[in-house]
Structures are given as C-alpha cells and as structure tokens.
Amino acid sequence: MKKYLYIIKTQIIKSMTYEFNVYGNIVMQTIIMITSSYFWKALYRNQNSAAGVNAEDMLTYIIMSSVLSVLLITNVERRIEQSVGKGTVATDMMKPVNLFGVYFAEDIGSILALVFQNMLPILLIGSLLIKVPVMKDSGDLPLFLLSVLLSFLINWLIAALFGMIAFTAVNISALIQVKKHLIRLLSGSIIPIWFFPESVSKVLSALPFIYIYQLPLSIYIGRGSRAEHLAQLQIQFVWLLILAGVFVAVQRQVTRKVMVQGG
Amino acid sequence: MKRTVFQELRHYLDVTAQVIRMAVLTVFEYPSNIAGWLISNPLQFIMGFAIIKFVVESFGEINGWNYGQLAVLYGISVISHALSMIFFVQGWFMGYFVIEGEFDRYLTRPLGVLYQFFFTNINIFGITDLIPGILVFVYGCMKCGLQITWFFVIQVIVMLIGATLIRGGIYILLGSTSFHTRSAVDFGQYTQEIMDKTTMYPISMYPEGMQFILTYLIPIGWVSFYPVSGLLGIENGVCNGFVVSFITLAVGVLVMLIAGAYFTAGLKKYESAGN
Amino acid sequence: MIDVNHLSKDYLLKKKAPGLKGALKGLIHPQFEVIHAVRDLSFHIDEGEIVGFIGPNGAGKSTTIKMMSGILTPTEGSVRINGENITEHRKTVVRNIGVVFGQRSQLNWDLRLGETFELLKHIYEIDPIDYENTLEVMDGILGIRELIDKPVRQMSLGQRVKGDLTASMLHSPSVLFLDEPTIGLDVSSKFALRRFIKEINQIRKTTVILTTHDLGDIKELCERLIIINHGVMMEDGKLSQIVDRIAPYKTLVAEYYDEQAPEHEKCEMTFHEGNIAKYRFMKKDITAAELIADLSRQKEIKDVSIEEAGIDDIIKIAYGSGSIL
Numbered sequence: 125m126k127k128y129l130y131i132i133k134t135q136i137i138k139s140m141t142y143e144f145n146v147y148g149n150i151v152m153q154t155i156i157m158i159t160s161s162y163f164w165k166a167l168y169r170n171q172n173s174a175a176g177v178n179a180e181d182m183l184t185y186i187i188m189s190s191v192l193s194v195l196l197i198t199n200v201e202r203r204i205e206q207s208v209g210k211g212t213v214a215t216d217m218m219k220p221v222n223l224f225g226v227y228f229a230e231d232i233g234s235i236l237a238l239v240f241q242n243m244l245p246i247l248l249i250g251s252l253l254i255k256v257p258v259m260k261d262s263g264d265l266p267l268f269l270l271s272v273l274l275s276f277l278i279n280w281l282i283a284a285l286f287g288m289i290a291f292t293a294v295n296i297s298a299l300i301q302v303k304k305h306l307i308r309l310l311s312g313s314i315i316p317i318w319f320f321p322e323s324v325s326k327v328l329s330a331l332p333f334i335y336i337y338q339l340p341l342s343i344y345i346g347r348g349s350r351a352e353h354l355a356q357l358q359i360q361f362v363w364l365l366i367l368a369g370v371f372v373a374v375q376r377q378v379t380r381k382v383m384v385q386g387g
Numbered sequence: 388m389k390r391t392v393f394q395e396l397r398h399y400l401d402v403t404a405q406v407i408r409m410a411v412l413t414v415f416e417y418p419s420n421i422a423g424w425l426i427s428n429p430l431q432f433i434m435g436f437a438i439i440k441f442v443v444e445s446f447g448e449i450n451g452w453n454y455g456q457l458a459v460l461y462g463i464s465v466i467s468h469a470l471s472m473i474f475f476v477q478g479w480f481m482g483y484f485v486i487e488g489e490f491d492r493y494l495t496r497p498l499g500v501l502y503q504f505f506f507t508n509i510n511i512f513g514i515t516d517l518i519p520g521i522l523v524f525v526y527g528c529m530k531c532g533l534q535i536t537w538f539f540v541i542q543v544i545v546m547l548i549g550a551t552l553i554r555g556g557i558y559i560l561l562g563s564t565s566f567h568t569r570s571a572v573d574f575g576q577y578t579q580e581i582m583d584k585t586t587m588y589p590i591s592m593y594p595e596g597m598q599f600i601l602t603y604l605i606p607i608g609w610v611s612f613y614p615v616s617g618l619l620g621i622e623n624g625v626c627n628g629f630v631v632s633f634i635t636l637a638v639g640v641l642v643m644l645i646a647g648a649y650f651t652a653g654l655k656k657y658e659s660a661g662n
Numbered sequence: 663m664i665d666v667n668h669l670s671k672d673y674l675l676k677k678k679a680p681g682l683k684g685a686l687k688g689l690i691h692p693q694f695e696v697i698h699a700v701r702d703l704s705f706h707i708d709e710g711e712i713v714g715f716i717g718p719n720g721a722g723k724s725t726t727i728k729m730m731s732g733i734l735t736p737t738e739g740s741v742r743i744n745g746e747n748i749t750e751h752r753k754t755v756v757r758n759i760g761v762v763f764g765q766r767s768q769l770n771w772d773l774r775l776g777e778t779f780e781l782l783k784h785i786y787e788i789d790p791i792d793y794e795n796t797l798e799v800m801d802g803i804l805g806i807r808e809l810i811d812k813p814v815r816q817m818s819l820g821q822r823v824k825g826d827l828t829a830s831m832l833h834s835p836s837v838l839f840l841d842e843p844t845i846g847l848d849v850s851s852k853f854a855l856r857r858f859i860k861e862i863n864q865i866r867k868t869t870v871i872l873t874t875h876d877l878g879d880i881k882e883l884c885e886r887l888i889i890i891n892h893g894v895m896m897e898d899g900k901l902s903q904i905v906d907r908i909a910p911y912k913t914l915v916a917e918y919y920d921e922q923a924p925e926h927e928k929c930e931m932t933f934h935e936g937n938i939a940k941y942r943f944m945k946k947d948i949t950a951a952e953l954i955a956d957l958s959r960q961k962e963i964k965d966v967s968i969e970e971a972g973i974d975d976i977i978k979i980a981y982g983s984g985s986i987l
Contacts (some may be wrong), residue, residue: 148574155581163592172445290506298420496756497757507781658734
C-alpha cells in the first residue's frame with residue numbers, strides 16, 4: 125500500500141510541474157462551460173421546461189458536468205499502449221507491484237492534483253459567472269456521492285479495458301478516440317439522453333455510459349424520484365460488477381500471455 | 388541564386404507530392420489502423436448530427452434555423468473540420484514538437500518551417516471525417532431545396548478554404564504559445580469542443596457580447612455561421628449575399644497571416660531539446 | 663568560410679524546489695533564472711578543416727553548434743557561413759550545410775530508407791546525376807545500397823546512423839555538423855563513422871564540425887580543438903599546441919639501485935619512495951636526454967620512463983575539474 129501511496133504523491137508533483145497547462149486548462153474549461161450555459165439558455169428561451177427539466181436545473185447540470193469531468197480523466201489506456209508499444213510490458217509486469225495497480229494509483233494522483241488545480245476553480249468560476257449550482261435535495265447527498273464513486277470506477281474500468289486491446293492490435297489510438305466519443309455523446313455529459321427519442325434512450329439506459337455522467341447529475345438536480353434513482357443505482361452497481369469481472373478475467377489472460385511470450 | 392515566385396511554388400508543389408506519397412505509403416504500412424479510423428471518425432459525426440436532430444425535436448427551431456438549414460451548417464462545420472484535420476492537426480501537438488526539439492530538422496532544411504511542420508506530417512486519415520460531413524451537407528441542401536449551380540459550388544469551395552484557414556490559424560496561434568511557455572500543452576480536445584458548440588449551431592443564439600467576440604476577435608463565426616447564412620439567405624446582421632464567402636476567405640487569410648507572424652516570433656525563442 | 667562573431671545565448675530556466683510544497687510554490691509563483699549558456703564566442707573556421715568542440719556536459723557546445731547550424735537564434739552576435747548570416751538568410755545558407763544530431767534521426771521511421779532519400783532529393787532539388795554520384799560515394803564508404811530498401815524501424819542503431827550520415831550528405835553540403843555522433847555506437851560503427859568523416863573531408867573537401875566526448879574521435883579526427891566550458895572558450899588550436907600550452911612539462915621516472923636519489927636544478931622532484939624518483943621538467947628548460955645524462959653522471963640509473971600529459975589529462979585541466987599534479 126505504501127508503494128501505491130508513493131506513486132500517488134509522485135504523480136501529484138508531476139501534475140503541478142507545468143503551471144501553464146494548469147491555468148490553460150482552467151481557461152479552456154471555463155470557456156466551454158460558459159458557452160454551454162448560453163447554449164442552453166438560448167434553447168430554453170421560448171419554453172420553461174423540456175423533458176421535465178427547466179433552464180435553471182439544466183445550468184446546474186452543465187456546471188456539475190464540468191466539475192465531474194475532472195474526476196473522469198484517465199491515462200491508463202495510454203500507459204498500457206506505451207508499455208506494450210515500447211515492449212517494456214514484460215519487465216513492467218515482473219516488478220513487485222501490480223502494473224494495473226500502479227496505473228490506478230497514477231490516475232488517482234493526477235485526479236487529486238486536479239481537484240485543487242481544476243475542479244475547485246471551475247466550481248468557483250461557474251458559481252460566480254453562471255449560477256451557484258445548489259443541490260436540489262441535500263438529503264440525496266449520500267446517494268450522489270455513492271453514484272459518483274461508482275461512476276469513477278466504471279469509467280476507469282472501461283478505459284483500462286480499451287487499453288488492454290493494445291495487447292492484441294498494435295495501435296489503439298483510433299480506438300481510444302472511439303471510446304472518447306462514445307462517452308462524450310452517449311453518457312449525457314453534453315446533452316442528457318432524456319432529450320433523445322424514447323427508443324434510443326431505452327437502448328442507452330441498458331448501456332453503461334449514462335451511469336458515468338447522467339445518473340449522478342440527475343440525482344444532483346433532482347430529476348426523477350428517489351425510487352427511480354435507487355433502481356438506477358442498482359443497474360450502475362451491476363455494471364460495475366460486470367466490468368470488474370471482465371477486467372479481472374482479461375487481466376489474467378493478458379498476464380499469462382505476456383509471461384509466456386515475454387511480451 | 389535569386390528565384391522567381393513561380394520556381395519557389397513549383398519547388399513546394401514538388402515536395403508536397405512526395406510528402407503525400409509517403410503519407411499514403413505510411414497508411415498502408417499499418418492496415419489495422421485504417422479500420423479504426425474508418426469507424427471512429429464517421430461515428431463521432433453521425434452521432435453528433437443525431438443529437439442535433441434530437442435537440443431540434445425537443446426544442447423546435449434554433450433561433451429561426453430549421454432542421455434542413457442546421458444540416459447545411461453542420462455539414463460545412465464538419466467538412467472544414469475534416470480539412471483542418473488533414474492539413475493542420477499537428478498544430479494541436481506543437482507543444483510536444485517544441486519540447487522534444489523536433490523543429491531542429493525543419494530549421495536545417497531550405498523550406499518554410501511552418502510548411503514542413505504541417506505538410507511532412509500530413510494526416511491522410513482526416514479524409515474519414517470528410518465523408519459524414521459531405522453526406523450531411525448534401526442532405527441539408529436537398530432539405531432546403533437549394534439549386535446546385537456552378538456559382539453555388541464556387542461559393543462553397545471558397546468558404547471552405549476560408550473556414551479551414553481560420554481553423555488552422557487558431558490551432559497555430561494556440562500551439563505557438565508553447566514556444567513561450569515551454570510546455571507540451573494539448574488543447575486539441577477543448578478547442579474542438581468549443582468549435583463544435585460555435586460552428587455547428589448558429590452563433591446568433593448567443594448573447595451579443597459573445598457574438599461580437601466570435602465575429603471580430605476570435606473569428607470562429609466566419610467558419611460556418613456567416614458563410615452558411617449567406618448561402619441560405621438568412622439575415623445575420625453583419626453581412627449577407629454571395630460576397631460573404633469571399634469575406635470568409637479574406638478572414639481566413641488574415642488569421643493565417645497573424646498566426647504565421649506569431650509562430651515566427653515564437654520560433655526565435657525556440658530552445659531545441661537537451662542541455 | 664565560417665565566421666562566428668561575439669556569439670552569446672541566454673536561456674530562461676524555471677527554478678524547481680523539491681517536494682510537494684516546492685511543486686505547489688512553483689505553480690503559484692514560478693521563479694526563473696537566466697542561464698548564460700554561451701558567452702561571447704568568436705572564431706573562424708577555414709574550408710576543409712575538421713574541428714572538434716569539446717567540453718563537459720552543459721558547457722554550451724551543443725548550443726554553439728545549434729546556433730551555427732541555424733537551429734537556435736543567438737541572443738547576441740552572428741554566425742556567417744560563406745559570408746551570409748545564417749539567422750537572416752536561413753533558407754539559402756542551410757542549402758550548404760548538412761546536420762547529424764546524435765540520437766535524433768531525420769529518417770522516416772515507418773518507411774524504407776529510400777523514401778527519406780527521395781524526399782531529400784525533392785527538398786534540396788538535387789540533380790539526378792549528382793544524386794547518383796553521391797550515393798555511389800556513400801556506398802563505397804558506408805555500404806548504403808544494401809540498406810536502401812529496408813524499413814528504418816527494422817534497422818539497428820548503427821545502420822540508422824549510416825542512413826542519417828548519407829541523408830546529410832545527399833545535397834553535397836560544404837559544411838557538415840555532427841552533434842555527438844558516436845554516442846551509443848558499437849566499435850565497428852564508430853570505426854565506420856570516423857572513416858566516413860575522414861573520407862568526405864578528403865574526397866569532397868567538406869568542412870566538418872563535431873562535438874564529442876569520445877577521446878578516440880578527438881585523437882583520430884580533430885586537427886583542431888575548441889574547448890568550451892561554462893559557455894566560454896577555454897582553448898582553440900591544434901591538439902599538440904594545446905598540450906604544449908596546458909601541460910608544457912614532462913615527467914621523468916627514474917629507478918635507482920638504492921634509496922638515494924640525486925636532485926637537478928632544472929627540474930623538480932615530485933615523488934621519491936624506495937628506489938623510485940619522479941622529476942617534472944619544463945620542455946623549454948631541458949630535454950629528456952640531457953636530464954637523463956645529467957642524472958646518470960651523478961648516480962647509476964637502473965631504468966627510466968617518461969610520462970607525458972595525455973589528452974584526458976589535458977581535457978581535465980581545461981575543464982577545470984582536475985589537476986595533473
């Protein structure tokens with residue numbers, strides 16, 4: 125455990141090295157957030173509510189979506205790609221720490237740095253320039269935090285699984301893009317899927333993506349009843365179990381393959 | 388040895404032909420990549436277009452733009468995006484080139500540095516973005532019942548060149564900051580997200596202050612909104628008629644000139660790698 | 663041929679403090695310091711010379727060679743090649759220079775070597791006959807033809823260096839810059855590289871400017887050395903002249919039959935233990951033969967040997983990190 129804590133600390137220091145990146149990211153994310161807020165204000169200009177959500181709630185939704193996106197940055201897929209691409213994966217796996225544990229710790233470290241460098245500034249800027257994103261029902265807070273935790277894990281597992289494709293196909297950069305677009309468009313991070321037609325949103329409810337963004341955000345803005353949220357949390361949890369199971373199975377197979385072939 | 392402009396141009400075209408040849412050969416060196424990009428890029432834009440359709444269905448027209456008109460706007464936005472991906476995507480990664488000292492090579496060769504930076508890394512795969520763009524554009528034109536004349540085609544080509552130059556210029560401006568900051572920043576994803584919101588939807592839906600910025604300061608409005616509203620005859624409050632495509636081209640050239648000057652100034656501060 | 667006038671280069675370097683606290687400090691209030699990488703260098707290089715730049719890591723030799731080849735813009739001063747300022751007329755001047763930078767290759771990683779050559783042929787507008795001639799010469803020196811259809815990613819480091827050397831010579835430049843070219847190479851590749859430098863210098867009268875840490879490179883190649891440390895020129899001249907200037911003395915080691923050793927007024931005894939004594943003498947004061955004759959007149963000598971300052975000692979002294987005493 126100490127080793128992983130050390131990795132986390134090192135990663136935090138690394139993330140702070142380039143001050144320009146930090147400030148640049150804040151500026152860019154602020155621009156995106158403000159543009160989104162105007163976008164929704166314009167759409168809501170002629171109506172008070174659409175799909176059971178009003179403009180104010182939608183603004184809260186997009187601010188919290190920006191805030192949440194900070195927690196959902198992963199680097200594990202690229203790290204796997206590099207390790208396989210450079211052919212160092214066999215020696216990496218021989219080290220007395222679990223390789224995927226290292227990548228997980230690195231991602232945690234980056235995120236911890238980003239909480240201060242990025243998430244809090246964005247929350248502050250959003251509150252000052254757009255609106256204070258107050259939670260609809262503070263009684264839902266435990267539920268919200270639980271679903272954020274699950275969404276972080278689901279997101280990380282999906283990233284790790286996409287990364288592991290690198291063990292079969294040589295170059296996965298195109299697939300990493302596919303994954304990015306799938307999550308961007310199907311998770312409700314930009315546009316919640318309740319604006320999609322009934323049939324499409326039914327299909328998407330069965331896929332893991334909306335449990336990354338839309339579920340925690342729906343709880344936050346209080347769209348739907350607590351019973352609905354609990355039901356969705358169960359699906360979210362099931363997806364976590366499925367992905368974790370697949371991850372463990374794939375990891376075992378990959379490790380065996382690498383150990384036999386030496387990468 | 389004094390050379391004429393014509394000789395210079397021929398030299399650059401000659402090198403470009405070889406560079407494209409090498410890019411195509413490289414594509415076929417890694418066939419497994421082709422499938423990935425063929426799926427990834429069209430998927431992104433087809434899903435993006437579906438989302439616009441759903442938004443229009445939920446909210447009705449967007450600032451007076453109907454579905455067909457939005458399709459034309461989206462088409463121009465995606466086609467110019469695709470062209471900028473082919474020629475200028477390296478701008479997103481300029482920071483890595485600066486940090487890794489990759490400009491050394493370009494500086495010791497008798498061609499423009501910016502030309503080499505973009506063209507020796509030309510991204511043939513960008514073509515996969517073109518296909519969905521053209522499909523949606525043609526679909527939108529049919530929905531709007533537009534007459535496809537020679538003049539129409541010329542206007543579209545001129546506005547696309549202008550739009551691509553504006554995008555490319557913005558990538559260069561952002562990338563060139565790395566010369567001053569010495570950091571490998573990659574704002575590509577953010578840039579694209581902002582560009583998506585401001586070129587796939589009419590900017591007239593945004594507040595006036597923002598419209599002003601997007602028209603005169605960071606001229607993203609000229610990438611799709613102004614030329615397409617000119618093409619469709621939608622009043623945009625700044626300028627209308629066939630002249631808009633040509634203004635778009637002029638804006639593109641201007642942005643490129645400014646970006647080129649900023650890049651050249653940055654290159655003077657280039658520190659290579661090592662030491 | 664090459665004129666370097668009062669050349670200086672400053673860098674801004676971000677100060678880094680250790681630990682989490684240091685990282686946070688650097689984030690909120692970054693501190694910079696000015697590094698004077700190169701300070702007021704002036705020298706002249708004639709056509710056909712082979713000049714070696716040596717100095718410890720961070721001495722400024724790479725910075726100098728990068729300014730000379732047009733990569734870095736000098737903070738002050740100028741570099742002129744064939745009379746033209748490289749900063750002002752980069753595109754014209756670089757047609758006459760070739761560059762090989764140690765571990766950075768200019769070869770296209772994904773394609774066969776010949777594709778990179780083809781690209782360079784277009785970039786430098788090389789006449790097909792000249793191109794074939796150069797390739798012929800390079801094949802003679804490096805055996806390049808058997809590599810030309812091989813994808814670069816499948817090549818060994820030694821083969822890639824051969825590819826890079828050929829690539830740098832395709833347009834027949836009059837000056838060739840090499841930054842630590844032998845780094846990481848095996849013995850036979852080093853040999854090939856040194857032979858390459860000697861032969862292009864003889865056959866094509868190419869001026870060669872290289873930086874190196876390798877004593878073998880210096881001994882075998884460099885007729886002239888420029889020693890740089892802390893961005894300042896320490897020495898400039900022929901290897902033998904530098905040796906004479908820095909270490910104008912030799913040491914005579916004499917073994918006697920007993921522990922008694924005589925003194926001599928023109929030299930200094932630096933060591934005496936048992937039957938062995940060491941005498942350091944200035945070459946201008948006395949020759950070794952005279953000294954041996956004088957000493958043996960006083961006392962019978964069993965054995966003698968003469969120690970001279972080696973290149974490595976000279977370099978140590980020039981770098982200021984060692985002493986011959």
